[in-house]
Each structure stands twice: as C-alpha cells, then as structure tokens.
Amino acid sequence: MKKAILLESVSKKYEVGSSSLEVIKSLTFDVNENEFVCIVGPSGCGKTTLLRLVSGLEPPTSGRILIFGDPPDPRKQRFGVIFQEDSLLPWRTVIGNVKFGLELQGYKESEHEKIARTYIELVGLQGFENYYPHQISGGMKKRVAIARALAINPDLILMDEPFADLDAQTRSLMQRELLNIWSKLNKTVLFITHNVEEAVFLAQRVFVLTKRPSRVKQIINIDLPYPRARLSPPFISYRERILTAFHEELEGI
Amino acid sequence: MIPIKKQYRRLRSLLFALSSVIMFFIFWELIALYSPSPYVPDPYSVLKAFITMLTVGDIDGYTLTWHALVSLERVLLGFIVGAATGVPIGMLLGIKPTLKGAVTPIIEPLRFIPPIAWIPLSIVLLIGLWRYIFLIWIGVFFPVLLDTIAGVKRTSITLIQMAKTFGADNKKIIARVIFPSSLPEIMNGLRVGLGVGWMCIVAAEMIGGEPVGLGRLILKYANLLQIDVVIVGMITIGLIGLTLNYFILLLEKRLFKWRVEIRA
Known part of the structure; x- marks a missing residue:
C-alpha cells in the first residue's frame, strides 16, 4: 500500500546572504493513510518549513517527498492546510x-x-x-x-499549530471536535505543534524532532483509546516520555 | 430614539460649525472693508456675482453650471485614464519589486513636477481634449499608483500561501487575493487622486483655447480684475471637490463592510 506521506532523507537549506542555513537534515518518516500524526519539536526547528515541503509550496534541497506515491503539487493533489495565523x-x-x-x-x-x-x-x-x-x-x-x-x-490535512493562538478552553474544545471530525471523515492528518499535551491527546503517533537541523529523534506510538483523559496515568506517562525527549533538545540550544 | 445626551452633543457641534462659518464671513467682510486694495470683494458682492453667473452667465454667455459641467467632464476623463493606468501599473510594480526598483528613479522625481510645469510640453505634444486629460492625469496617476503599490504590499503572505495550497496559479492569486485585499488602499488612492485631479483643473485650463471651464472662468475674470467672479469660481471648485470626495467615501463605506475600521 502506498504511504500517505513518505519522506526519504529530505534536507532543506536556505541561502542567507553568503552563508547557508540548514533547517532540515536527512529527515525520513512516513505516515499511513487515515493516520493522525503529530510532529513536536522545539521552536525554530523547521516544523513550518516541513509543512511547506509536504504541501509542495517549496521543493526540498535534496531527498524525496511522496504523497500517495507522487511528489507534492497543490495543483494535482488536494491539500487541506490549516495555518496558525x-x-x-x-x-x-x-x-x-x-x-x-x-x-x-x-x-x-x-x-x-x-x-x-x-x-x-x-x-x-x-x-x-x-x-x-x-x-x-x-x-x-x-x-x-x-x-x-x-x-x-x-487527500491530506496539514495543520501548522492551528490552535496555538486560542485560549486554553477553546483550544481543548477544538481538539475534541477535530478528533470527532477525523473519526467521521477518515482523513490523514499531519499536525504540527509545540504543545506536547496536545500531541498526546490527538495523535496515534508522535514524531519528536531534534533541534535545527531537524531529524526525527523519536517516534512514539500512543496506544490509548479515544477520547483520552488528560489526567489518566498512561496519558501522563506518555506526556512525560515525550517531554523528556523534547527537553533534551531544548537544553541543547 | 436618540438619547438626549447624544442629541445635545449633536446640537452643540452643529452650533460650533455654524459659528465658525459666521466668523469666517465676518473676517472676510473685515478684510474687504479695510483692505487698501479696491479689488477685494465682500461676501455680498460675491453672492451677487454667483447669482449672475448662475442665471445670466459670463461675458461670453456661459453659465456657471455649464462651466462646472465642462470642467467635470475633463476631470472625469483624466481620472478614468489615471485610474486605468495607475491601478494596473501599481499592481504590477507591487507584485514585482525588482521592476519597481528599476522604475523608481524615473517615477519618484516625476511625481514632484507640478501639472502647471507640464503645460508647455502638453501643448507641443498633444491636441484638443487630450491636453486636459494629460494634465489631470498627472494629478491622478501618482496617488493611485502609490496607494495601489502600498495595498499590494500590505497583502497578507498567509493568504497568498493559503491560496497556493489550494492550487491557485499566479493569475488567480492576483485576481482573488491580492486585488481584493488591496482594494481599500486602491479606493483611497482613487479618492485622493480624484481630489488632486480636480485641483489640477485650473492649471489644465490655463492651456487656453476654449472659453469654458471653471479654471477658464477664473483666469478670464482675473484678467478683467473682477475678483468677485474669481471667488465664485474658487468656491464652486471647492464645493464640487468636497462633493466628489463625499461620494467616494460613501462608496467606500458600502464596499468595505468587511473592514473593522469602517464599521463604526
């Protein structure tokens, strides 16, 4: 079966004046059809760049991105992108x-x-x-x-910290409704966030990215049934696991 | 039902406005009375001249209404050409910063040359109505151009990216995102441009030739040293300018219901 999203050693460099900034370095992962994946990482780690690459707004410097087997192109595929702003x-x-x-x-x-x-x-x-x-x-x-x-x-729903600007109550309401919609429509969702609790609440799998240049540091399967209780011990232990990985990256900055 | 307090405030501001108008006329009367020059008319003689111009007409038989209509036609033609050039060129320059950089050294000094300075060239280069259109265009084009560029630049990058993720090509992005997003600035440029174009009417009608137009009327009577009619022309230009501005503001209010600032 074709993967909904497939990244093979994807790198992205930006030329800033005479120097070059490597935002993403040999990033490899895949997302299955109808899967809900959250990507967490320290701020400035290239999460938004990643979304721009996956939605075909920019080409990668090297490596390969395939969306259901084809390179991303918003004129051929259908992307439902939800921005933070x-x-x-x-x-x-x-x-x-x-x-x-x-x-x-x-x-x-x-x-x-x-x-x-x-x-x-x-x-x-x-x-x-x-x-x-x-x-x-x-x-x-x-x-x-x-x-x-x-x-x-x-074909894909791509969300770039969509709820970051909302107040806590509205955010948790929107998270629940997003899960409802997802379970009704059976869509593949790639959800980018820096909020670990949000990731554990929403995702089937959480990818923790390293600091810049980003690679996948850890992939964590969240084996909890929906709807998830934020205060249940397994939820908290998942959160702690991801936070630990996350904080190692933060300290390195 | 309007609350009493609001009614009171309205009445008060109306009284203030009225008293400043009265003060203005008193001041004018005093200047006319005490001026050493015999050519300064008082408000009453201007009013008389105004009525004469409206009903009888000037020395050539043209009424004030006719002068105003001829001037309006010239300005509106110049305005249409100014809008039809300023908006597309502004869109283009806003979208292509390199092109804008290339033409800025030409555009920037040009826009500081007053229309009056263009008169000799327009006489040499153009004929008939086109001379007027050109001189009005000079006034209209630059505000429209600059505001359109500003509007394009103000367009949110997120909106453009959003349209791209839906597969929009450049043409659609311009037509459905950049243009509507710049429209408030464009309208503002058109309003300012129409005002400036209207103010260019006297300069444009200095070209001579035809004896009609508000600018022509002013120049004609300036030569005759009949300043009362000159002031009639000035006041008419002022009032028509005010009305034009008001109508565009009204249009803006209707068009931009979606803007928070205009809602109140």
Whole structure:
C-alpha cells in the first residue's frame, strides 16, 4: 500500500546572504493513510518549513517527498492546510471563505453552496454563514478554516499549530471536535505543534524532532483509546516520555 | 430614539460649525472693508456675482453650471485614464519589486513636477481634449499608483500561501487575493487622486483655447480684475471637490463592510 506521506532523507537549506542555513537534515518518516500524526519539536526547528515541503509550496534541497506515491503539487493533489495565523479572507463571509477552496479546485459552481453548507454545519457554524471574519471569535475563525480545508475533500490535512493562538478552553474544545471530525471523515492528518499535551491527546503517533537541523529523534506510538483523559496515568506517562525527549533538545540550544 | 445626551452633543457641534462659518464671513467682510486694495470683494458682492453667473452667465454667455459641467467632464476623463493606468501599473510594480526598483528613479522625481510645469510640453505634444486629460492625469496617476503599490504590499503572505495550497496559479492569486485585499488602499488612492485631479483643473485650463471651464472662468475674470467672479469660481471648485470626495467615501463605506475600521 502506498504511504500517505513518505519522506526519504529530505534536507532543506536556505541561502542567507553568503552563508547557508540548514533547517532540515536527512529527515525520513512516513505516515499511513487515515493516520493522525503529530510532529513536536522545539521552536525554530523547521516544523513550518516541513509543512511547506509536504504541501509542495517549496521543493526540498535534496531527498524525496511522496504523497500517495507522487511528489507534492497543490495543483494535482488536494491539500487541506490549516495555518496558525488567521488565513480567512476578510472581505468574504464565512460561507464565501468556505467556497474559496471549492472555486480554486474547480468544483462546479452549482455544487459550491451545498458543499459549503454541509461543512459549515459539520464544524457547528450554521447560522453564521453570512458573518464576516471580524464579526466572529478566534475559535470560530479556526472552524471556518477547517471547514474550508475539508470542503475540498482533501487527500491530506496539514495543520501548522492551528490552535496555538486560542485560549486554553477553546483550544481543548477544538481538539475534541477535530478528533470527532477525523473519526467521521477518515482523513490523514499531519499536525504540527509545540504543545506536547496536545500531541498526546490527538495523535496515534508522535514524531519528536531534534533541534535545527531537524531529524526525527523519536517516534512514539500512543496506544490509548479515544477520547483520552488528560489526567489518566498512561496519558501522563506518555506526556512525560515525550517531554523528556523534547527537553533534551531544548537544553541543547 | 436618540438619547438626549447624544442629541445635545449633536446640537452643540452643529452650533460650533455654524459659528465658525459666521466668523469666517465676518473676517472676510473685515478684510474687504479695510483692505487698501479696491479689488477685494465682500461676501455680498460675491453672492451677487454667483447669482449672475448662475442665471445670466459670463461675458461670453456661459453659465456657471455649464462651466462646472465642462470642467467635470475633463476631470472625469483624466481620472478614468489615471485610474486605468495607475491601478494596473501599481499592481504590477507591487507584485514585482525588482521592476519597481528599476522604475523608481524615473517615477519618484516625476511625481514632484507640478501639472502647471507640464503645460508647455502638453501643448507641443498633444491636441484638443487630450491636453486636459494629460494634465489631470498627472494629478491622478501618482496617488493611485502609490496607494495601489502600498495595498499590494500590505497583502497578507498567509493568504497568498493559503491560496497556493489550494492550487491557485499566479493569475488567480492576483485576481482573488491580492486585488481584493488591496482594494481599500486602491479606493483611497482613487479618492485622493480624484481630489488632486480636480485641483489640477485650473492649471489644465490655463492651456487656453476654449472659453469654458471653471479654471477658464477664473483666469478670464482675473484678467478683467473682477475678483468677485474669481471667488465664485474658487468656491464652486471647492464645493464640487468636497462633493466628489463625499461620494467616494460613501462608496467606500458600502464596499468595505468587511473592514473593522469602517464599521463604526
């Protein structure tokens, strides 16, 4: 079976003036179809670069990336990317934003309305279709971004610290709802975070990255049934294991 | 129902505005009275000249309304050409910083040359209506250009990346992300450009030839030393400029309901 995501000794260097900065170095991992994988690593370790590589926004300097067997290209594959920053078009309403991906992916115009409404309902925003982004809360904006990403029926969902800017309560609510959606839709999710607890709560597997240049330091399978109780002893022991690996990297900086 | 306190505040600001207008006219009257020059008209003679210009017309028989309409036509034509060049060129320069770097040494000094200085060249180079259009264009083009560039630069990188991850090509990114995102700045540039273009009308109509236009009216009566009519022309230019600005502001309010700043 083809892997949903496959990275083979991927490196990424940026030329900064005369020197070069190696952000990612011979990174190898794979993600199975319908799997939920979290990537944690110290800040500045190239997590966002990794997401840009996987979504085909930038090519790797060396190595190979395959998405279901093909190199990533947003014009051929469907990526549902959810950014940390607010990525809604402020001049479009909620439903207009959800339709944006459908328009770009060449869905028939007659279908836009129905599909958009389905996913707005999925993320619990029915009744807010005609609100502008500045009229809704940060959590609701994230839901719109999620609805927009899901509406195009993506091959992959890529999330770059999507809940980092939210308050603690909203964040944990969004995490639970994301898991609900994931279990309903059966999608492959690559979720980047620096929040270890979030990773243990969400992921089937957690990849801990080293500091820059990033490699995979450790892969941890989280063998806990969903929904997970954050205060249960196994949850805490997973969290501690990952934190230990994580802190070794932090101390090295 | 408006609360009494708010009503009171409104009334007060209205009274203030009214009293400053009255003060202005008193001041003007005093200048007219005590000026050593016999050519300074008082408000009343300007009002009389205003009515004469509206009803009877000037020495050539053109009414004030006709002067205003002819000037408006010239300015609007110049404005259309200014917008039709300023917006696309601004988009292009905003998107391509290297190109912008290449043309900046030409554009920057050009925009400090006042329209009046272009008159001889426009007479040599162009004919008829195109001279007016060109001189108005000089006033319109640069504000539109600079604001459009600023709008393009202000476009959020996250939005562009988001569109890319959905497979948008450059054309779609420009049409669906960069252009709508820059639209508030573009509209602002158009508003300022229309104002500056309108202010260029006197310079444009210095070209001579046709006897109509508000600028022409001012120049004609300046030569006759009839300053009351000159002031009628000035006030008309001011009031029309104000109205044009107001209409664009109204349009902006309608277009940009999505902007937080304009909501209030």
